[in-house]
Amino acid sequence: MNDADIRRYAGLMEELGLTGLEVTEKDQVIRLERTPAPQAPVRETVTLPAAPAAEAQPAPAGAGTPVCSPMVGVFYAAPAEDAEPFVQVGDKVKRGQTLCIVEAMKLMNEIMAEVDGEIVEICVANGQVVDYGSPLFRIRER
Template identity: 75%
Template sequence: MNEAEIRKYAELMRELDLTGLEVTENGCVVRLERTPAAPVLPRETVAVPPAPPVPAAAPQEGTTEVTSPMVGVFYAAPAENAEPFVKVGDRVKRGQTLCIVEAMKLMNEIMAELDGEIVEVCVQNGQVVDFGCPLFRIKGQ
């Protein structure tokens, strides 16, 4: 394969907005890769910085916080259209699943550490949570 043919394939990649292409010709394999171009914003578009996160309310006296043990995505239910594992007012037992935190494509069940009543769900379904982020507040029995 000569340089002109490689340039032809590189132009085709740009035209079709491809990030990779592998061509086999006469027993010769050529793999082309490129990083996608950053989108160009129109001049009228103004980037607005995201709003700062709202600080979580202080824990109520007599409650225990269940915090995220990892960075990931909080899921309140086992499936998209399913009922949440727990809601405010539900009684839970130690070891009961409260939610799922997805981290690196792994679904990690977060369990209750004590018997009690859910008094607050601190995050929204689908929200990204950090290590130590409060997920629930439980009033122990």
């Protein structure tokens, strides 16, 4: 078997969409294999009606001072799964009081209140992943 025969069989494989071919001539056995060319995924285009522009609403007066996450991690509202949360909406807090835990790289980082005040909003859910700078709480200062 020569180069021309092998090229002819390779062309036949492509034409028929085969990924493998074994040819026996006299005492020679030739096995040709190829990986099929990847096919581009079929994408459907869907046209959605234009959504009305959302109007920016200012934060309510006295919405409070945000307490933001100092790192990327997982927010935990309580010290343990079956424990009470550190704080709830309406709780009075003092500067330095633990508000939550943000787990980052297997380290539990306590997030403390930086001001005295009242918790007016908890911005994230327990177990939610938070980004650096994400608001965790809002505290109305006293």
